[in-house]
Amino acid sequence: MPATSFDIPLQAYLVLAALLFCTGVWGLINSRNAVRVLMCIELMLNAVNINLMAFSSYIDGQQIRGQVFTIFVITVAAAEAAVGLAILLSLYRNRETVDMERFNLLRW
Amino acid sequence: MTIASVTQLICFVVLSLTLVVGSLGVVLLPNIVYSAFLLAGVFLSVAGLYLMLNASFVAAAQVLVYVGAVNVLILFAIMLVNKKEEMAEIPGLLLRRVLSGAVCLGLFLLILRVDLTTPWAVPGPAPLADDSALLIGIHLFSDYLLPFELASVLLLMAMIGAIVLARRDVFSSDVITGEAADQGLLEKERTPLLLESTAGETTLLEKV
Numbered sequence: 001m002p003a004t005s006f007d008i009p010l011q012a013y014l015v016l017a018a019l020l021f022c023t024g025v026w027g028l029i030n031s032r033n034a035v036r037v038l039m040c041i042e043l044m045l046n047a048v049n050i051n052l053m054a055f056s057s058y059i060d061g062q063q064i065r066g067q068v069f070t071i072f073v074i075t076v077a078a079a080e081a082a083v084g085l086a087i088l089l090s091l092y093r094n095r096e097t098v099d100m101e102r103f104n105l106l107r108w
Numbered sequence: 109m110t111i112a113s114v115t116q117l118i119c120f121v122v123l124s125l126t127l128v129v130g131s132l133g134v135v136l137l138p139n140i141v142y143s144a145f146l147l148a149g150v151f152l153s154v155a156g157l158y159l160m161l162n163a164s165f166v167a168a169a170q171v172l173v174y175v176g177a178v179n180v181l182i183l184f185a186i187m188l189v190n191k192k193e194e195m196a197e198i199p200g201l202l203l204r205r206v207l208s209g210a211v212c213l214g215l216f217l218l219i220l221r222v223d224l225t226t227p228w229a230v231p232g233p234a235p236l237a238d239d240s241a242l243l244i245g246i247h248l249f250s251d252y253l254l255p256f257e258l259a260s261v262l263l264l265m266a267m268i269g270a271i272v273l274a275r276r277d278v279f280s281s282d283v284i285t286g287e288a289a290d291q292g293l294l295e296k297e298r299t300p301l302l303l304e305s306t307a308g309e310t311t312l313l314e315k316v
Contacts, residue, residue, distance in 0.1 A: 007113040008120050010230050011223050013157070016124050018219035020131050020150075026212040027135035030205050032195050035140055035185055039147050042178060043131055046154050049170075057161040059228065061235035067166050068247045074166075074173050075259045079266030081178045085185040086273035092189045093276075099195050 013054035021047035034091070034098045038084050045077045119160060126153040140186055148179045165241035 024043035031037045049070045056066025092098055130150040134143045151174040158167035236243060248256045 007109075007116055008160075010228055012120065012124075013161075014223040015220060016127065016157075018216055018223065019128055021219070022212045022216040023128075023131045023135055025215065026208055029208040029212075031135070033140055035182060035189065036134075036143060038185075039134055039143060039182060042147065042174070043134060043150065046151065046174075050154060050157060053158055053161050053163055053166065057163065057235050058230050059232040062233045063247075064163075064236065064240055064243055065247065067163050067240060068244055068252055070163075070166050071169060071244065071248075072252075072255055072259060074169055075263065078173050078178055079262055081181055082266050082270040083273070085181055086270040088185060089188060089274045096191075097193060098189050098191075099193070101196070101198060 010054055010058045013050060017047040017050040017054070020044075020050065032100055034088050034100055034103070035085075037100060038081065038088070041084075042077060042081065045073060049073055116160065119156070123153045123156045123160070126150070127157070141183075141190075144179065144183050144186055147182065148175050151175045151179060162235050163240055164238075165244055 021044050024040045024047060027040035027043070028037055031040060052066040052070045052073070056064050056070075060066055088098070091103060095102060127150055130146045130153065133146040134150060137143050137146070151170060155167045155170040155175075158164075158170060
């Protein structure tokens with residue numbers, strides 16, 4: 001039996017990733033809670049990763065450069081989550097809130 | 109249809125349903141703790157999709173890094189900032205939600221059209237079955253060596269940055285009086301800076 005018989009078309013993965021990405025974008029715009037904003041960023045990064053992995057498996061099966069790229073994206077996402085949550089903690093300590101609408105220190 | 113392809117199809121449908129419902133729950137649920145646990149479900153189903161794409165190493169990395177580290181970090185952040193607070197009403201919130209929903213729907217339709225009309229070069233070369241971890245290792249230490257080393261520097265920077273940003277300020281000597289600060293300062297409740305600009309200024313003036 002071959003490793004993948006490709007019964008599922010590539011487009012199915014791409015549409016799934018598009019749906020996940022758009023959900024993440026909507027949540028990123030509309031979330032009031034800063035922690036939820038960080039979660040939505042993770043959702044969007046995962047959507048991009050699904051795209052990379054699907055292309056890597058379907059089109060670049062011998063070199064799998066997409067998988068290497070996904071490893072780097074996961075690394076950067078982990079660093080981003082750590083620094084983002086540290087910034088959030090520092091903000092919460094100063095402002096006593098996690099409401100995105102009240103984080104307007106740098107506006108004017 | 110062979111039994112293998114039917115199994116593959118069932119796995120894909122179950123994983124994508126978990127993914128879509130979980131991500132909608134992450135965005136829409138009012139309780140953020142539920143959102144965080146649903147986010148773990150989303151990460152796990154993405155790892156399942158990676159397994160279906162013959163990428164066992166990346167699936168393991170996804171489970172370890174996202175579910176094991178990022179999601180636990182998010183849960184800790186929720187526990188640290190979990191104060192019941194009433195968000196002040198904003199005028200035009202519903203309009204903003206509808207408008208951004210329309211924009212996101214348009215973005216989705218655009219990506220959908222690109223996905224479905226582009227003639228992808230499938231099927232490509234036959235995928236590797238079990239050698240993906242080996243090949244990723246070869247890539248990481250030959251043609252992707254520089255990004256690999258840069259990633260290690262980035263992780264070090266992120267670690268130091270997170271520590272610097274999240275720790276409480278401890279001064280070896282008091283800034284104003286000049287005498288040595290006691291250890292009680294470690295857990296002293298700090299006056300919230302910039303909460304109200306006038307209040308912060310008055311407390312500063314009183315200290316001086």
